[in-house]
Amino acid sequence: MSPELLKNNRHYKNMLSIVDSSEWLLFIATFIRRKNLVTKIYGVYLLIGLFGVCYLFFNYELIAIESRLWIVGITGGLLISLLISPVLHELIHSLAFKYYGAKSIRFKWNWNLFRFNVQANDFVLSKRKYYLICGFTFILFSILPFILAFFADRILLFTLLSLSFFHALYAMKDLAVCSYLYKFPNCFIYSSEENKTVFYKSIP
Template identity: 30%
Template sequence: MQIKPEELDNNGYVLIDSLGHKELIPFVRTYLKKRTKISSFYTVSNIIIVVAIIFCFWQNYGIDDFSLGSGITYFTYGMAIAFGLIPLHEFIHVLAYKSQGAEKTSYGANLKKFHFMAIADKFVANKKEFQVVALAPFVVISIILGILLFFVSNLWDFTILGILLTHTAFSSGDFGLLSYFEFNNDREIVTYDDKENSISYFYGKIK
């Protein structure tokens, strides 16, 4: 949006929530539990991946060079690789922020609580812009992994599915924040990050 944080009050927006970055996880959990379309989509996505994993085990059962142990081993490879994708995930967030007009971007992390975030300091984003930012890593990485499933051998299918399931779990914060926007759909919600104080602010005005 072409608006600065200090201009929000004069444009009819009022502060409705502030989120300390250390409190991200309980905030996300709260709004993933709300009955919104985005939280339902997130739940269904996880279910589909789990069903695909079960189907993959069933499909390979009885093949001479396949065993339950080998399937689990290759699946855990995928889980480990997903951790290595965290920098890429956040980098895609930053690219998405820049595509929406953000200039001051950076990264944040809380290793104790194991959550990471891309920050666009003082960039006010509306719902549409935030959707692009939040969904970009999930969409890009999921599409790439989905394509790879058609080009790898049976055991490596488990690795791809392991990456997909774990990365989807890592995307819960993005979906939780999107669910917040949808839950407050009666208002025009905008948000911005205050890097110095490690707080994200949410402003709204009646539509």
């Protein structure tokens, strides 16, 4: 759907507009705690991650590994999740936006949200497509490293576990949006040229 058709279609209603970082912080804090399928899956993933770490700890005798290897591995995963995976995460988003018809895309680092952001200008994305994009990046940078950790050893094991956990925190904004959209069967996200994000839903 084109931006003009969405904004001028009386069958779609503007539900919410978000402009700055403070509004995003409130949005994330509110909807990441909502009880729905999205947040339940997120909670289950974190719980599985906790049990997985406990399993690795006792069965791989991680306590016997030198502390410096723990420090190097966990720090390495943190640095990757701060400096590399955010760029790749948002690059995948931008390529998907381009594929779905975005004409102009801007990149910037947001210090308040402590994340690398991509903004498609005057672009509409459906709920289903947004779910696909967010699901792909979450699997790639959180679930896959966690699975690979079971086949790794020493520093690489800690690095993969650290990356998996810290990217799950980074992806909280995407998951909060998915949580917000969950209860609306037919809805769209509109990114304006003024760096504003607007959510639309269909009305009878």
